[in-house]
Amino acid sequence: MINKVINKTKEISYREAGKFEETRFEKIHNVIFESSTEASILVAHEIANLIRRKEELGEVCVLGLATGSSPVKVYEELVRMHREEGLSFKNVVTFNLDEYYPIDVDNIQSYYYFMHDHLFNHVDILHENINIPDGTVSDQDLHQYCIDYEMKIQSYGGIDFQLLGIGRTGHIGFNEPGSHINSGTRAITLDYITRVDAAPAFLGLKNVPRKAITMGVGTVRKAKRIVLLAWGINKADIVKQAIEGEMSSQVPATYLQEHDNTTFVLDIEASSELTRVKTPWLVKSCRWNDELKCKAVIWLSELTKKPFLKLTDKDYNDNGMSSILTEEGAAYDLNIKMFNKMQHTITGWPGGKPNVDDSNRPERSEPAKKRVIIFSPHPDDDVISMGGTFARLVEQGHEVHVAYQTSGNIAVSNEEALKFVEVSKVLNSNSTEVDSIIHFLKNKSKNDIDTLEVRKLKTTIRKSESLAATRYVGLPDENVHFLELPFYETGTIKKGKLTEADIRIMCELIDDIKPHQIYAAGDLADPHGTHKVCLDALFEALKILKPESYMKDCWVWLYRGAWHEWETYQIDMAVPMSPDQVLKKRQSIFYHQSQKDGVMFQGDDNREFWVRAEDRNRATAKKYKDLGLADYEAIEAFKRFYF
Known part of the structure; x- marks a missing residue:
């Protein structure tokens, strides 16, 4: 050193x-x-x-x-x-x-x-x-x-x-x-x-x-x-x-x-x-809480390429983890404990399975029919990040609501907007507003901020795509909410600060629906920061609403976006998908046509969002399989947030 x-x-x-x-x-x-x-x-x-x-x-x-x-x-x-x-x-x-x-x-x-x-x-x-x-x-x-x-x-x-x-x-x-x-x-x-x-x-x-x-x-x-x-x-x-x-x-x-x-x-x-931070047991003596034990045993399993139940005392001792055995006893006992912990995260009933013992399940069995809000920062994060779980919640009879927190209009390219407005021109040839939008888009310079009319057009494009996707999943239109939080509506990449107006909109929706479950994007790696502001808006709303009686029955589940997945030890609920469910999720993503083929904000990954989502979900399933758990086609992962 x-x-x-x-x-x-x-x-x-x-x-x-x-x-x-x-x-x-x-x-x-x-x-x-x-x-x-x-x-x-x-x-x-x-x-x-x-x-x-x-x-x-x-x-x-x-x-x-x-x-x-x-x-x-x-x-x-x-x-x-x-x-x-x-x-x-x-x-x-x-x-x-x-x-x-x-x-x-x-x-x-x-x-x-x-x-x-x-x-x-x-x-x-x-x-x-x-x-x-x-x-x-x-x-x-x-x-x-x-x-x-x-x-x-x-x-x-x-x-x-x-x-x-x-x-x-x-x-x-x-x-x-x-x-x-x-x-x-x-x-x-x-x-x-x-x-x-x-x-x-x-x-x-x-x-x-x-x-x-x-x-x-x-x-x-x-x-x-x-x-x-x-x-x-x-x-x-x-x-x-x-x-x-x-x-x-x-x-x-x-x-x-x-x-x-x-x-x-x-x-x-x-x-x-x-x-x-990642492997503190290699640096110093650790105080082994449950999360650190899970993190360490998963790390050891991945390092040795062995499932949980095949890890030995020697594996622990040879890799700097002898101290964990002094607390837990033989590797055999610890392996079974970790196997059961991860097994209990898996459920095909993300809203809870009715009329069963839920003591070892990630979600409650009651009420059998839950009110659910899925918060989506942009008008496609819902299907990209949790499209399989979204469809499962609808199919299993829960009252599901989707709330798109921002319009996402900045992510619609000028070329895509021009394509739509030219179609509108054919249908409405006498519209001066349409002519104005076409003229602006064709003559826009790199420093020009979209006019209000252009922003409305791009917002409408994203709304229409979102409704097409949610209808495909089976959600009625009245359960789709476009919040258009004010912090986003600057017309530029640089967004405004979170304000009381943003938080009030969040509070009003939550208070109106009184959900038993909230799903929200916990992905802070979003390359233009909107996910973090949207998550902060939710957290502020939860602080305000926490004293309300209905919030005692509300659980919050965080999903990750298109860029990263939760670490395996962080996962509290893993929702498996069959091959057919993977294809259904893919189709729901396809409805967001303005975000295909050269989307502006895909970061350093050239894969389309549906490819990234499938690869990530399959990788999560493989990690579960390699730990010695069931072999699924794909898995969507969630972490519970306690407020």
Whole structure:
């Protein structure tokens, strides 16, 4: 293990607020927080304290700043402190890490626009103290421009505090794999994965620039203090590589292992692949609660490629798990206990099986007919994520309601909308509104926000597809609810904040239906963040409604979306599907025609949503089979949320 001297002030503050344990696996100091909001506020306060300290000394504070979703809440807190606590930025000089190239400053996807929108327009920083790489500099001047940018940083004595994010390629700034440890500010060609991750913001991969200007790794490493932010399950693999892997140009973030004042600030999801989080029994003595036992035995089963009931005492001892046997006795007893636990998660009756002993079943048998709300962030998450369970609930006679939390209109491409409106033109040739929509779509520029009429058209497309899918499943139209939560209706990728109006809409529906079951998307890896806001809206509504008597009988089940599945040990209910049920689910997804064949927001996975869903459901079934449980065609998985 590489030992480092860690700044004592920094170590104390972060240790007190987050979870930090130094292990032999880790080569970079890191702290883990329950939420990115909590972590962001702490980072913002460290920056604010540095600014004030420098101001007291009559010195300039030089900040290196990052863009992207990771630092947004840091900037929000800095703006709040400026407005409410008098934090001044007059002694601050900033250097941004990077910028797309070429790109105009008025392009809403430029980092110039981003920084002014999130920070600079809201604080008292002097305009001449803002430095952002210029995406409009000419090709012939670009090389000298980068040298001048580097020299300007040096003229201020380097960067006092450098804020970073991390890309899934391991890039810091836009230093993609292959970047040299001593590299300076320069132009670079963006990695394909980086461009895919940026595609949602640009409304498609084809619109993402192929090049960028970036500070070099060497420039970043000269900073006196470095804080790297990483949020979400999508960053978990690369965070592990950066913190625990060997230093390599293929993962440029590993170069930070040689910086003596760096901290990675992580949320629970981003830390989930770290050895001390994923397999803590390999790091230290554990307190073996039921969840950790289940996690460990499943891990051992997968590692040894043995079903539960074939694991031996030797398997446990050889793989660092002898301590669990000192509590449980022989492997035989523990294996049977874990086998029964996972067996009891399986049910073909997601609403509960009537008139049976439900003591070993995931759901209650009574009432036999339940009122159910399926919350779907977008108008297709219901069938993509739990289409088989959805159909089963309807077939088994429950009163099922589907609530589409957002219109999903931003995910309808202009080409798809034009196709529909041209059909409308044939049917209604005298409509000036139709003519206006056609003209707008044909002449829309990359910075144009959809007009209200276009947004209504795209919303109607998604509503119609949703009704077609739910009718196919057997749901009456009156049980389909289009909530159109206001936070989403901005007409742009950037959404508004969750407000009382959003939460009130959620509360009113729940209070009206008084459900026995609620299903909701617990998938926080959604690449444009809507799932998380929708889940937060539900959680806030549940807090408000919890005192109501009917909520005592309401159970909440979380499903995952198109990007990830629950870890096997996290699954509380597994609903198996037959081959025929898999095909029925596929057909219900097909009704969402605007989201097929080149959907805008599919992340880094080129498979269509129905393919992803089937592959994931089959993979879950295989995991159950490999543990020694029944062999099913596919399984949809759920985790119960206690509120």
